Amino acid sequence: MKITKIECIPVSMRFAKPMKMGGGVADCADAVVVKIHTDEGITGICETGDTSPWYMGESQDSIMHNINKVYGPQVLLGEDPFNIEKIVTGMDKAAKLNNQSKAVIDYALHDIKGKALGVPVYQLLGGLSNEKLRLAFVMSSGTAAEVGAEGKMLVKNGFKALKLKVGAKSIEEDLDMVGALRDAVGKDVKIMTDTNGGWNYLQALQFLKEAVKYNLFLSEQPVPRWDIDGLARLRRKVDVPIFADESAAELNDLLKLLQRDAVDGFFLKVPKAGGILKSQKFVSIAQAAGLMVMCGCMIDSGLGAAANAHFLAATEWMGKIEQEAIGPLNLYNIPDTVSTPLKNDLAKKVLRYEGGYLYPPDGPGLGVELNEAAVKQFATPGKSPTVIGK
Numbered sequence: 001m002k003i004t005k006i007e008c009i010p011v012s013m014r015f016a017k018p019m020k021m022g023g024g025v026a027d028c029a030d031a032v033v034v035k036i037h038t039d040e041g042i043t044g045i046c047e048t049g050d051t052s053p054w055y056m057g058e059s060q061d062s063i064m065h066n067i068n069k070v071y072g073p074q075v076l077l078g079e080d081p082f083n084i085e086k087i088v089t090g091m092d093k094a095a096k097l098n099n100q101s102k103a104v105i106d107y108a109l110h111d112i113k114g115k116a117l118g119v120p121v122y123q124l125l126g127g128l129s130n131e132k133l134r135l136a137f138v139m140s141s142g143t144a145a146e147v148g149a150e151g152k153m154l155v156k157n158g159f160k161a162l163k164l165k166v167g168a169k170s171i172e173e174d175l176d177m178v179g180a181l182r183d184a185v186g187k188d189v190k191i192m193t194d195t196n197g198g199w200n201y202l203q204a205l206q207f208l209k210e211a212v213k214y215n216l217f218l219s220e221q222p223v224p225r226w227d228i229d230g231l232a233r234l235r236r237k238v239d240v241p242i243f244a245d246e247s248a249a250e251l252n253d254l255l256k257l258l259q260r261d262a263v264d265g266f267f268l269k270v271p272k273a274g275g276i277l278k279s280q281k282f283v284s285i286a287q288a289a290g291l292m293v294m295c296g297c298m299i300d301s302g303l304g305a306a307a308n309a310h311f312l313a314a315t316e317w318m319g320k321i322e323q324e325a326i327g328p329l330n331l332y333n334i335p336d337t338v339s340t341p342l343k344n345d346l347a348k349k350v351l352r353y354e355g356g357y358l359y360p361p362d363g364p365g366l367g368v369e370l371n372e373a374a375v376k377q378f379a380t381p382g383k384s385p386t387v388i389g390k
Helices: 060-076 084-094 099-117 144-156 171-185 201-214 228-237 251-259 276-288 302-314 316-320 327-332 372-377
Strands: 003-021 024-038 043-047 137-139 161-165 190-194 218-220 242-244 265-268 292-295 352-354 357-359 386-389
Touching: 003 060, 003 327, 024 060, 024 099, 043 099, 043 302, 060 084, 060 099, 060 386, 084 099, 084 276, 099 276, 099 302, 137 144, 144 161, 144 171, 161 171, 171 190, 171 201, 201 218, 201 228, 228 242, 228 251, 251 276, 265 276, 276 292, 276 302, 276 316, 292 302, 292 316, 302 316, 302 327
Parallel strands: 137 161, 161 190, 190 218, 218 242, 242 265, 265 292
Antiparallel strands: 003 024, 003 386, 024 043, 352 357
8 A cells, every 4th residue: 555645734723712832822723734645545534633822832834734744755655654664753854843743644554544444443452451531621711700600511521530721820820710610619629720930930839739629630731841940949848739731842852851850640632742753652651650641732623532532542551540532522612522513614514522531432543534515615815725646
């Protein structure tokens, strides 16, 4: 089997509820749908999830450029799609960083391989270790009253872990918000905060010393990604577990964090790591150190969420802690996909999210079918699809 053609389709999916991100308020997920065609008629499909330059450093344009001008001609066209390790290594040699564009290729290659062999992708990764996965819901920030009401609703819908975005307001306002959530959901629900590296060390120290009284389960990336020493100092100063996200992108970043004893765990995003293959290696490093890994997403549709789901289903270590792979739930601002079935998603049959759990899809490959009508509907204005190869 050989790769013959690659299509890139820019799409823009509006958030049901605008979200506060590190770069401001976002109301739309700009993504790229990728199709990799083969000479045996099998096509691998997936999407990038939201392209957030402030977080990943990539955009629709840069991803399409990398695929069309770098990975496609130098690594992909004419190659056997089963050679995923060889292709991933080739992409790393062809371009520094740019993990989100590499990840979508990885997803589509796994989709091809699973379809060709007639098995779900999780079978390629070691089999079904986690039949369902406990989820944590990522809440957007708001007033104390709004956060409390939303928290109650989510707990009622089965979530036992909730995460708040902090750092955009004053420390006092953030503390009030966390306190209101704790009062609303009670003592048994796990509460986490994510600063996206938005505080300096002193701000983070002030917040976390005060927030201890709310029994925080963890604090995610309280200081900038480059401040590994700051993470280590916070670990020694406060009684709140410190997890790294932006600081833990490349595999060697994990080694640096471990060598400095800087973290209590890691946040993984499969596109941040560069795809499923690299994410398996990411988890192996963390597991060797005995540290938990929580997996997030880039606010993707049911199409991109499928890649996350297969990785999580196959990786036993990921079943030991709640996961944040809730892309469609954030995109459409819903607590599950059962009470609110999605009919206008990039995937024709969206994954089952129910009762605070994610259930991996069955079927060959990623187990989802592309909704071509939705692809056309969500086409990014002013940008055209591209094709390379024949």
